[in-house]
Amino acid sequence: MNGFEFFVLYRLPYLAVPFYLIMLSVRIWVWMRFYNPALKLLPRARGSVYGVWKRQYRPTIHIFPGSRSQRTEWKRAIKGFVFFTGLYKRDKVLWMGSWSLHLGLLLVIVAHARVILPLNLDLICLRIALIGSGLMTVSGTYLLLRRIIIQRVREITDFRDYLAEFILLSFSLTAFLVMLDGGVSSEALRHYVSGLLMNTVEVIEVPDMFVWHMLAAQLLLIVIPFSHLLHLGGIFFSREFLGTSDTFAGEFGSGLKDRRN
């Protein structure tokens, strides 16, 4: 193990992970400091947090159509969140790129769960990770090309946006190459993680590309709080401001449509 590999595998995580957690917490705190609709989910919230929330300015920027009932609201919110239906109904190509990227990310996260599970799921998890990282690479490439080619996207894109997408693409591509190279066994991963937790260096058998994958993953953690990739959390807050999930689900006044001539 050379110095670069040692730094990426055994030193950088101590910087990248806390940095990510702290910066993300700061962001969430800033959003909550103003107006925090999520607190509505805590019906019995009392005390200082609730007191702060109660005294805040409530934005009155609801947009219509609004769902008729709480049940419909939840149904449409879940539909919009899981299937990106609002985007599907407007731009199918963008939907394909965007949804498959997020699906790929989900598969990659699921595949990583084998580290904490006391089962030997290597075979299936490696396949899931291969599909997930492949999906992310293809759709990430499309999204990057879209950013470069389409005028209305290119003209609002700056260096930081390209950098974030480049790192995301590097992350998925290196993951894909690691999988093609046979992947990393659960045992090796557990040794690596426990080494990190105990601050001891464990020698593990991994493909060379794994180091680059870890570098990309950690750069991604550092970049997320400062880039457009942060929409991951904010989307729920911004939907709450609008006071409807109908637009999220692409349900633009479906009742009206039936009554038209």
Added chain:
Amino acid sequence: MEREKKYIPPGLAGTYMRRIAESDPFVREIQDEPSALRLYMDTCTKCGVCAQECPVYYGQPDKRMHPVERSRQVIRLYKKYTTFWGRFWNAIFPKPDFENNDAELFAERMYECLTCRRCAAFCPVGIDHSVISRVGRSLVDLMGLTPPSLAQGTHNSFETGNLEGASVEAFLDAIQFIEEELKEETGRDIAIPLDREGAEIFFLPPSGDVLVYAENLMGMAKIFHAIGADWTMSSRAYDGSNFGFTTGNNFSMKYENKHYIDACEKLGCKLMVMGECGHAYRVMKFMASEGQWWGTLPFEITSGFEYTAQLIRTGKLKLDPGKNPDVVTYHDACQFAAGCGIVEEPREILKATCADYREMPDGGYTQWCCGGGGGLSALRSVRAFRMEISGKKKAEQMRETDAKIVSTSCLQCRTQLKEIARHHKMPLQITGVHELVNNAIVLE
């Protein structure tokens, strides 16, 4: 000018916020705005969907007209003055507040947003650029760069209670004239009661419906007469419109709103029926009333559309669609449709009053703005922009319908659509919704 107090947390963060808030009213103006701004600047994915749906970008697809680019002008100010890193970098590499150090260009750009909220409806993460544009407009207002006709309108509202600056005598003359017209047309004494204490209904049209497009008011007067309603208007507060909403000046917005709330309370009315002005109705119903700006109001609020549609549903009005034989289409005003959810009611009214009603393409909640939204239709200075850029899509849609009459629910849209029809040489008649009721209602 007293401003709304914003909650400032205790401790170190509060000290920091208080220091920058008190040092400069310009900074305070940004800080006092809805927190949506901060959230939006963190979550925008820059996917470009908003531009795809923006009527202004449709009219001129270049960077200047891009909603995200416009919002960036405001966000850079927010970052520069209120975030730690913004202040840090500005201390090392100071930058001017505005591009090319040109505040007037900034003002121009803020008034290139129609605040129609179509971007919010389609944005995958739900970003409403109209909120950010309004923050920008509040800064423009603070610098004294609000377009003169809008500034004059808000000034008039302070002085006289109506945007036109008309005197009480002028209003009384107009009412007398309308009553004479009603008498001549119907042969009946249809009174427009003024300042009647204890009346059930307080009717509040925009002043344009009294002084310019009287047919809408005549339509409502006939409806009230037909059902024998106990109603009144106020000679002091007869302008149900709101320019403060469009200029970004919260004080003006609230003052204009309070003006007619006071009148309704003083007269002791139980129901406020508002006329065809989307901005005023949205501010009244969804901001002042729901946001409890002035506490719990002792009266109900409804729009003329909801009121009339309900009467039609219950069979209380007799209408003859044959009186409006031409093909009629309807343009949804953004503030009424996406802003207040009033989409079905005007259609119910039009279908009951017109022989041949047809939908305009993309009608409903996701309508395309007329191109004069956000107060732009009141600006002569941007007429070329309204006709060729922001109104381009609407002109195309109006051509597609084959209609002879385009009816709309808002005074501002009506002005803009009239100009579009004239500019693009389309032989169309532009009307209000209650103007068609005025034609079709049968008085027994």
